[in-house]
Amino acid sequence: MPELKDKVIIITGASRGIGRAMALTFAKEGATVVIAAKSDKPHPKLPGTIHTVAEEVEKAGGKAVPVALDVRKELAIKRLCDDIGQKFGRIDAVINNAGAISLTTVEETSPKRYDLMQQVNSRAVYCFGHYALPYLKKSDNPHILNLSPPVNLNEKWLKDYSPYTLSKYGMSILSKGMAAEFKEHGIAVNTLWPQTYIATAAIEFAVGNKETLNYARKPQIMADAAKVILTHPSQNYTGLWLIDEEVLKAARVTDFSQYAYSPEHEDKIQKDLFLD
Template sequence: MPSLKDKVIIITGASRGIGRAMALRFAKEGATIVIAAKSDKPHPKLPGTIHTVAEEVEQAGGNAIAVALDVRKELQVKKLCDRIGDEFGRIDAVINNAGAISLTKVEETSPKRYDLMQQINSRAVYCLAYYALPYLKKSDNPHILNLSPPVNLEEKWLKDFSPYTLSKYGMSILSKGMAAEFKPYGIAVNTLWPQTYIATAAIEFAVGNKDTLNYARKPEIMADAAHVVLTHPSNYYTGLWLIDEEVLKAAKVTDFSQYAYNPEFENQIQKDLFLD
């Protein structure tokens, strides 16, 4: 079974939710996790900082590097990639997990909020790839994994929150292009999206409320799926718009009940956005 032992992995937005779950999953195999997020200090409403997750990573058996990062700040992104690349001689994987969401129509979305979503979502994918590229080239199995959906042009995904949809589809389209561009370097570029709601702050505060979490799966399903992706050979497993459940089924996972946030609602779990 392929392992992530000693792999150097940058995860943005890793102070909570899916990013944290990925960090802990990879740490179990002895990976070096760069926990890159804005959460340098405790949030009044949300648990977790880069430092608390770093402690958890170390306890799980990994090597943790906590870095305060705003993915909108180009110089911060460059400094991060150069620091990690110089220290380890390579970067093995970059996971673009940081995100901004506002399920609002154009009429209800301020230019400031619109810019925020484009910068944190699609622009950050470009920026991280641009500055990590020289170091990814030095890895023996380099991956870029972006948390964005398959592009679905059904009107219902466009009319009510097209600013957000555009930012996420931008990530997916850019991923397809980079997969083709970086193929000669052996760098895989894929996207990963959940089949269902995932119990995160985004679902609780932007999509529904605390009760909505009952109809979700735990972030660990995305972490397990990401592990499958990162342990595939990068020279051919690339250019894919992946769904967590499909990835795990292909890896012979059959018990999905383990991922239910609330087992009592296991048969009522809600399908995620952008999936018909």
Template structure:
């Protein structure tokens, strides 16, 4: 089986949730993980910082580099890419996992919140594509993986929270464009989205409440799917809008009960946003 051993992987928003799960999964294979997130200091409500995850990565068998990063600041992204690229001679993968969410209408979304979502979601994908590309070109199997959904223009996904929807679809459209543009360099660009709710702070605080987590799967399903994607040959696996369960089924995974956040709710897990 292809491995991520010694691969240099940048993961944004890696201090908790899906990003943390990916960091630990890749660490099990001996990868070097750049844990890039704003969480330099403990959050009053949410567990995890870049430093606690760095410790977990090392314990799991990987190497960790903790970097305080605000993905809204393009010069911070440039500095990070240059430092990592020059230190290792390459970047093997970038996972754009950091996200901002507000499920609010145009009427109820302030310009400040609108700008935040566009910057953290779609603009960060552009910035990492722009600044990481010179170092991705030097990798044997370079990947960019963006956590965004297939573009679905049904009215139900636009009517109630189009500012957020635009920011996530922007990530997916940029991914398609970069996949075509970067194919000449052998750099794969794909998106990954969960088929179901994933038990994260976003689901608990933005979509529902603590009870909602019972209807979700654990972040580990996204981590396992990402591992499959990042070990595919980059020259022929690009420009895809991927769903976690479909990726794992293609990899011969058949038991999805292991991913249920609450096994008692296994048959009641809810489908995620943007999926019919």
């Protein structure tokens, strides 16, 4: 299988949570990680900035390129892709991890919040696909990985927060389309979604509360699954809606207790949204 050493990997939303876990996991493999996030300065409530993660990446054995990025700004995405693509001669992988979430109904969701979710979630996938494409074509094992779920049209996933659901399903449908479109260039496009809640700020503040984290897994499980995906040959591993646990089981991982955020609650870990 291809390795990640010296691979150039862009991760959005990489200043904390799943994005940070991925950055550090790839760093241990010797990758060059572009840490792209809005968190240029410390947040009053949330730990981590692009600069603190860059330091961690370097200490872990990788090379770090911290970039302040708002994924709603397509010209900033273009500039990032051009800068990285020209500096390194290629882009090997893009991971669209940055996300906006509001579990609200149509009635409760303001147009401003609706637009934010569509821009940060599905539109950013399009923008990175569009602007990173010339540089992904130059990689010997190019991947785009989007953090979105399998499309599940069960009414319960639509009824209470369809604006958010639409933005995430848009990512998944676009991924299928790009996988077919980019296949001739050998570029893999897949999605990855957790089987269970992941202990992140989104789960703590948007889905539940601090107590909810006890029924979640650590972000490391998503990072380990992403590493498996990015080390697959891109030619024959594309167009898939993947689940972290299934990816790792296929890679012969059998001990999932290592990922429990709260080991004493391991038998009560909660299944994530969109999974029946």
